[in-house]
Amino acid sequence: MLQKKLSQASGAKVDRLWKLIQQHKGDRMLVFTQDNEMAYRIGNNFLLPVLTHHTKLPEREAFLKSFRSGEYPILVTSKVLNEGVDVPDANVGMIVSGSGSIREHVQRLGRILRARPGKQAILYELVSKDTGEYFTNQRRRKHRAYEGPVVLPDESGQNSAQIN
Amino acid sequence: MCFRTNRGKILPKLINPEATKLLEIAEELLVVFSGSVGQVREKLEEETKQVLDGFPGNAIVGRGLEKLLLDRTEFDTEAKTELSDLRGKVFFNSAEIFSAKKAFHFQGVEMGDKADLGHYQSEIAKSVGISVEQLSRQLYGDLPAFQQVLSFRKMTAASLLHRYNCAQLQGLLLRCEGLTVSLPESKAAELRQLLKYLRFNKLLAKISHDQRKKKTLMLEIDGPLSLFVNTQKYGLNLANFFPAILQQPEWELDAEVRIRKNHVHSLHLDQSCGIRSHYRQFLAYIPDEIQMFSHQLAKQIPDWELTSSADFIPLTGESLCFPDFLLKHHSGKKVSMELFHKWHVAPLQSRLEQLDSQKGGPLLIGINRSLLKNMQLAEQVEASTYFSHYGFFFREAPTITKLRPLLDSWLSNVQKTN
Numbered sequence: 001m002l003q004k005k006l007s008q009a010s011g012a013k014v015d016r017l018w019k020l021i022q023q024h025k026g027d028r029m030l031v032f033t034q035d036n037e038m039a040y041r042i043g044n045n046f047l048l049p050v051l052t053h054h055t056k057l058p059e060r061e062a063f064l065k066s067f068r069s070g071e072y073p074i075l076v077t078s079k080v081l082n083e084g085v086d087v088p089d090a091n092v093g094m095i096v097s098g099s100g101s102i103r104e105h106v107q108r109l110g111r112i113l114r115a116r117p118g119k120q121a122i123l124y125e126l127v128s129k130d131t132g133e134y135f136t137n138q139r140r141r142k143h144r145a146y147e148g149p150v151v152l153p154d155e156s157g158q159n160s161a162q163i164n
Numbered sequence: 165m166c167f168r169t170n171r172g173k174i175l176p177k178l179i180n181p182e183a184t185k186l187l188e189i190a191e192e193l194l195v196v197f198s199g200s201v202g203q204v205r206e207k208l209e210e211e212t213k214q215v216l217d218g219f220p221g222n223a224i225v226g227r228g229l230e231k232l233l234l235d236r237t238e239f240d241t242e243a244k245t246e247l248s249d250l251r252g253k254v255f256f257n258s259a260e261i262f263s264a265k266k267a268f269h270f271q272g273v274e275m276g277d278k279a280d281l282g283h284y285q286s287e288i289a290k291s292v293g294i295s296v297e298q299l300s301r302q303l304y305g306d307l308p309a310f311q312q313v314l315s316f317r318k319m320t321a322a323s324l325l326h327r328y329n330c331a332q333l334q335g336l337l338l339r340c341e342g343l344t345v346s347l348p349e350s351k352a353a354e355l356r357q358l359l360k361y362l363r364f365n366k367l368l369a370k371i372s373h374d375q376r377k378k379k380t381l382m383l384e385i386d387g388p389l390s391l392f393v394n395t396q397k398y399g400l401n402l403a404n405f406f407p408a409i410l411q412q413p414e415w416e417l418d419a420e421v422r423i424r425k426n427h428v429h430s431l432h433l434d435q436s437c438g439i440r441s442h443y444r445q446f447l448a449y450i451p452d453e454i455q456m457f458s459h460q461l462a463k464q465i466p467d468w469e470l471t472s473s474a475d476f477i478p479l480t481g482e483s484l485c486f487p488d489f490l491l492k493h494h495s496g497k498k499v500s501m502e503l504f505h506k507w508h509v510a511p512l513q514s515r516l517e518q519l520d521s522q523k524g525g526p527l528l529i530g531i532n533r534s535l536l537k538n539m540q541l542a543e544q545v546e547a548s549t550y551f552s553h554y555g556f557f558f559r560e561a562p563t564i565t566k567l568r569p570l571l572d573s574w575l576s577n578v579q580k581t582n
Contacts, residue, residue: 018281022280025262025263026262026263040304043303044303044304046258047254047303048255054307056243059248059251062252073263
């Protein structure tokens with residue numbers, strides 16, 4: 001249990017996340033974590049809005065509204081946004097940690113795959129080297145959501161963009 | 165919940181409230197909780213964990229004791245608007261940096277470098293006028309882990325262990341379809357107090373003489389699983405009623421409980437289970453809402469006084485009625501009042517049948533309007549002659565406006581009869 005927790009919340013992941021956040025400046029990013037502790041660690045460290053079940057309703061609505069409008073480019077969440085909440089403008093997903101569930105993973109993928117003309121979306125998964133996370137990641141990749149390029153039409157409806 | 169089952173019977177796994185090791189652990193937990201006022205929840209949980217690491221046997225028992233103590237702890241859960249405002253400002257400023265609108269480069273620092281993060285944090289902290297350390301402490305300082313303990317209601321180690329056993333049985337009652345409590349008629353004072361408690365919890369029982377044992381009363385109470393609405397609220401009321409049974413010197417309880425794949429199992433308990441009730445002020449207890457209603461009545465209709473009912477009233481048929489209240493007029497006339505809440509469909513049906521064949525008006529009845537959603541019952545209420553003379557509707561609680569004309573009419577009828 002402790003081993004799993006260490007692999008999910010390693011300092012190296014946080015460092016890597018910081019680089020990726022800067023690399024995607026200007027994009028709309030959703031950062032997913034397995035638990036609230038990690039979500040708030042990221043939120044506190046990078047001074048970002050965090051959405052969990054602890055977030056009071058007015059703030060929750062304000063965060064989602066600001067993210068949808070583009071006022072907030074990044075939103076960190078644990079499991080609140082796994083399903084049921086529509087955030088069509090998100091185009092970068094960063095999975096810092098998650099359960100082994102394929103369903104959860106595909107739902108997270110679905111948050112950034114909301115179709116929009118000309119949209120290109122990227123999903124990152126941060127995996128701690130030589131840990132159980134690596135094998136979980138390999139198993140999930142066998143799901144059909146990862147098979148072959150997913151093509152979305154561009155604004156003219158002609159060209160295509162690939163989901164990496 | 166800890167229990168075993170054997171041939172359809174539930175055997176609760178109760179702890180021994182006199183076991184030295186358990187008493188020691190309970191005492192240690194109480195010391196931690198008593199000294200927690202002013203601390204944050206995270207610190208309290210850490211210290212509790214240290215105590216529970218040395219818990220003998222089943223860890224679930226330890227967590228159960230912790231839960232009971234947390235229920236007695238008041239945390240500062242008020243939303244901190246200043247922290248919400250601070251977050252608004254911080255996220256607006258961080259968004260400015262991360263969106264493409266503003267360049268994000270600190271001289272002499274490579275992009276993605278850790279030092280870069282330090283510069284970023286300083287810039288944001290400066291923009292809201294506090295230090296980086298203060299910002300880190302305050303940004304999510306209102307999370308449950310950082311909630312401050314405001315107060316803790318103390319108790320003794322033995323009471324905590326008894327409370328644990330009581331909670332085990334209360335948990336089972338939340339899953340029950342119905343229960344029967346048998347009590348000796350000879351203990352009249354205790355019995356009346358128990359029935360008052362039944363009414364305080366908005367529960368109704370079919371009260372009758374036990375055919376199997378002489379001078380014994382039998383209370384048949386619906387279980388939450390026999391209802392279609394408000395099962396959770398009803399279940400909690402029933403669970404709250406259970407410690408009042410424990411106060412009785414002699415009692416027997418039989419319940420049908422749905423557990424383990426929803427199968428019905430039977431639970432039998434009596435006073436030999438040895439659990440001490442935690443209702444210390446049992447005899448003096450009056451719920452707030454009743455006190456409020458009583459004050460309103462005294463203020464608006466001073467000719468009448470409201471007390472909680474103290475006796476059975478004779479009605480036709482075999483079952484007995486123990487109403488909620490007794491209203492006393494200054495002339496000495498008295499009338500009882502019984503209230504039917506949203507989950508009392510069956511008891512109301514049977515009471516209306518009983519009262520419609522009754523002469524005179526021995527009882528005023530108040531009906532929660534939500535009961536009228538049941539069409540069959542609504543028709544019965546509409547057709548009831550008794551209700552048209554001696555009944556009224558209420559939403560959450562009875563109001564003086566509704567009660568006043570009814571009392572006037574009842575009094576005038578009684579005076580005419582005399």
